[in-house]
Amino acid sequence: xxxxxxxxxxxxxxxxxxxxxxxxxxxxxxxxxxxxxxxxxxxxxxxxxxxxxxxxxxxxxxxxxxxxxxxxxxxxxxxxxxxxxxxxxxxxxxxxxxxxxxxxxxxxxxxxxxxxxxxxxxxxxxxxxxxxxxxxxxxxxxxxxxxxxxxxxxxxxxxxxxxxxxxxxxxxxxxxxxxxxxxxxxxxxxxxxxxxxxxxxxxxxxxxxxxxxxxxxxxxxxxxxxxxxxxxxxxxxxxxxxxxxxxxxxxxxxxxxxxxxxxxxxxxxxxxxxxxxxxxxxxxxxxxxxxxxxxxxxxxxxxxxxxxxxxxxxxxxxxxxxxxxxxxxxxxxxxxxxxxxxxxxxxx
Amino acid sequence: xxxxxxxxxxxxxxxxxxxxxxxxxxxxxxxxxxxxxxxxxxxxxxxxxxxxxxxxxxxxxxxxxxxxxxxxxxxxxxxxxxxxxxxxxxxxxxxxxxxxxxxxxxxxxxxxxxxxxxxxxxxxxxxxxxxxxxxxxxxxxxxxxxxxxxxxxxxxxxxxxxxxxxxxxxxxxxxxxxxxxxxxxxxxxxxxxxxxxxxxxxxxxxxxxxxxxxxxxxxxxxxxxxxxxxxxxxxxxxxxxxxxxxxxxxxxxxxxxxxxxxxxxxxxxxxxxxxxxxxxxxxxxxxxxxxxxxxxxxxxxxxxxxxxxxxxxxxxxxxxxxxxxxxxxxxxxxxxxxxxxxxxxxxx
Numbered sequence: 045x046x047x048x049x050x051x052x053x054x055x056x057x058x059x060x061x062x063x064x065x066x067x068x069x070x071x072x073x074x075x076x077x078x079x080x081x082x083x084x085x086x087x088x089x090x091x092x093x094x095x096x097x098x099x100x101x102x103x104x105x106x107x108x109x110x111x112x113x114x115x116x117x118x119x120x121x122x123x124x125x126x127x128x129x130x131x132x133x134x135x136x137x138x139x140x141x142x143x144x145x146x147x148x149x150x151x152x153x154x155x156x157x158x159x160x161x162x163x164x165x166x167x168x169x170x171x172x173x174x175x176x177x178x179x180x181x182x183x184x185x186x187x188x189x190x191x192x193x194x195x196x197x198x199x200x201x202x203x204x205x206x207x208x209x210x211x212x213x214x215x216x217x218x219x220x221x222x223x224x225x226x227x228x229x230x231x232x233x234x235x236x237x238x239x240x241x242x243x244x245x246x247x248x249x250x251x252x253x254x255x256x257x258x259x260x261x262x263x264x265x266x267x268x269x270x271x272x273x274x275x276x277x278x279x280x281x282x283x284x285x286x287x288x289x290x291x292x293x294x295x296x297x298x299x300x301x302x303x304x305x306x307x308x309x310x311x312x313x314x315x316x317x318x319x320x321x322x323x324x325x326x327x328x329x330x331x332x333x334x335x336x337x338x339x340x341x342x343x344x345x346x347x348x349x350x351x352x353x354x355x356x357x358x359x360x361x362x363x364x365x366x367x368x369x370x371x372x373x374x375x376x377x378x379x380x381x382x383x384x385x386x387x388x389x390x391x392x
Numbered sequence: 393x394x395x396x397x398x399x400x401x402x403x404x405x406x407x408x409x410x411x412x413x414x415x416x417x418x419x420x421x422x423x424x425x426x427x428x429x430x431x432x433x434x435x436x437x438x439x440x441x442x443x444x445x446x447x448x449x450x451x452x453x454x455x456x457x458x459x460x461x462x463x464x465x466x467x468x469x470x471x472x473x474x475x476x477x478x479x480x481x482x483x484x485x486x487x488x489x490x491x492x493x494x495x496x497x498x499x500x501x502x503x504x505x506x507x508x509x510x511x512x513x514x515x516x517x518x519x520x521x522x523x524x525x526x527x528x529x530x531x532x533x534x535x536x537x538x539x540x541x542x543x544x545x546x547x548x549x550x551x552x553x554x555x556x557x558x559x560x561x562x563x564x565x566x567x568x569x570x571x572x573x574x575x576x577x578x579x580x581x582x583x584x585x586x587x588x589x590x591x592x593x594x595x596x597x598x599x600x601x602x603x604x605x606x607x608x609x610x611x612x613x614x615x616x617x618x619x620x621x622x623x624x625x626x627x628x629x630x631x632x633x634x635x636x637x638x639x640x641x642x643x644x645x646x647x648x649x650x651x652x653x654x655x656x657x658x659x660x661x662x663x664x665x666x667x668x669x670x671x672x673x674x675x676x677x678x679x680x681x682x683x684x685x686x687x688x689x690x691x692x693x694x695x696x697x698x699x700x701x702x703x704x705x706x707x708x709x710x711x712x713x714x715x716x717x718x719x720x721x722x723x724x725x726x727x728x729x730x731x732x733x734x735x736x737x738x739x740x
Contacts, residue, residue, distance in 0.1 A: 191580065191581050223624065225539065232539065233540050255627050256623070256625070256626070256628035256630075256631055257630045261631075269624075271573075272573055272621075273621065275604070276621055276624060277624055280632070281631075286608065286609075287522060287523075287524060288632075288664065288668075291664045292660050295660035296657065296660050302656060302657050304656050305652075305654065305656025305660075306653065306657060309644065309650050310653075311650055312646075312654075315639070316639045320639070
C-alpha cells in the first residue's frame, strides 16, 4: 500500500511536503510516493535520513497555482503534480492521495479522473469537528464541495458520513443527524424536510435534527448539511476560537496577576488547543470518489501533513469506499425514492 | 414614551419581567407598561419600591405558551399578553414592546398587527455579535425570521441592518457585507450573486462578501444572510463558546496549579464573557415592522430584560423605523430592480 503526496501544492510547497513524507515513513513505516519536480525533491531529500525502499519519487512537470481556476487547471495541466498523483491512484500504483494544493483543482481532478463511487451522485468533503467528549470528534459534511443540494445528495452525504465515522472514529453505529434551525420534525426548508423523511426510512441510526449549538455536546457522530452551510458552520467555529484567543490574550496583558494565571494555565490551554484543533487528524477526505483523497489546508505544517498521510492510509486500509458502497446497497430503495423526488421536482 | 413589557412570556414569566420592569424604571427612569394578569403583577410588585407614575399595568387574560403554534395563538388568543402589548404599540399608547415569550408568536403577532414598514417585504431579526474591537459588536441578520430568501429580501435586510447599526452602534457609515463561502465576487449560490449586484448599486457602504471566520475581526459592521444561515451561524458561535468553557473547566480541574491559574485569570475570563455575551445588550429587534419590537430568549434573566427595555427605548427614541424608511427611499431604483428579478424568476 502506497500514499501519493502532491509535493508541489500548498503555501510552502516542497519543504513541508518532503518533510511530512519523511516523517510518515520514519514514524509510521508508511510507503510514500512524492509527486513533483524530481530534481528539486531529490535535492530536498539529501538532508533527511529515511528508508529509501519506502519513499519513491514520481516526476511531474507542471504546477497548479493556488489561485488558478480549477476547470482550467484540469483542462490544461495534465502533467501537474496533483493530476499525476491522482492518476497513480487510478492506475492502482497508489492507494490514496494527499494534497495541500488548490482545493478546487484537487476536487475537480479527483472527480474527473477517479469518478464517483457507484450510487453516489456528488462527492462531499467531510471534516472532523471537536466535541466535549474526549477523543471523540464528530463528522461534519459537506463542508464545501456542493453549495446547492437536493435531498438525494444530502441523503447520500449521510451514507458517506456514516461510513467515514465507522472508519475514522471506529464507531459501530454512528448517530446521524441533520443540521437544522430547530430539533422538531418539519423544521427548515423543503430539501431538509424531504431529507428528514428519507433518513427516517434508511438503515442509518438517524437521530433527527440537530442545532448548531448542540452538535458540540457529544449528542451526534455525523452531522449532514449542504456545502454552503457546512462552510459557514466550520468558519464560524474557527472564527469564534480566534475571537476567544484574541480577547484572552488582550485581557491577560492588562494585569500581572492575569499573566501569572495564564502561565499556570498553560496546560489547560494547550489541551484545549489540541482538542479543538483539526491538525491532529490532518486534512479532510473527499468522500465518494473511487480512491482515497485527503485535502489539506494550503497552510498545513509538516506535522499536519504527516498525520494526513497516516489518515489516508487508515482510510484505504479500512476500505472506506467499500463501506460507502455497502451503505448504498443497503439503501437502494430510499435512494430510488429520492431520485423520484428529483424527477417530481423537475416536473413541477 | 412608554415601553410595553409582555409580563407573561418566558420560562420564568412574571418574576423576571416584574423585576426587570422595576429595574428599568429605577435605573433608567424609563416609563414601563407591564402587560399581563393584573392581580398577579400587582401582587409581585408589592415587594418592590419604584416610582408608580412610571410603572403602569394593562390587564390581559390569556397566555401564549412557549410551545404553542404561533399561527394558532395569533388566531385564537386575542387577549393574550403579547397581543395586548403589541396592540398598545399599534394604538400609540406604547412606543415599543419587549417579550421573552414564544418567539414565533411574538413575530407573527407583530407582523400581523403592526404591518411592515412601507417598502419592506419581510421583517427580519437582527442580533449583535461580538467582535475583537472593544465595545463594537457587529449586526448579523436575519437570524431566524425567514428561512428561504430572494435577493429582494436579502437586499432589504441590508437596508434594515444598516439603519440598525446607525441606531444601536452609533455609526455614521456602517460597513455592510454579505455572508458567503468566499470573499471573491461571484461566490455562493444564485440569490447571493444577485444580492451582491444589488448591493453594489445601493447607497450602502457595501464592502463585499465576508466569510464566517473573518466577520469577528472588526472588518464589517453589518453581515447579511438568510434566516436559516443566520440561525446556524449564531448557534455555532454559541456552541463553540460552550465548548471552550466546558473543556477549560474540565482541564483546570486536573491540576492544582491550573486551579490557581484559573483563579488568577478570573478577570480576563469575566471580561471575555462580558464581551461575548449578548445579554449586555439584551434581546434582538424584529426589524421592519411599524413599531419597535424586541425579542428576548425565554431564559432571559432580569438583568438582560432590563437592558432589553433600555434598548427598546433607544431604538424608539432614535427613530429606527424612520431610518429604515429613509434607506428604502434612497434605494427605490435598486429595490425595483430586485422586484423585476423576482418577476423574471416567476416567468422562467
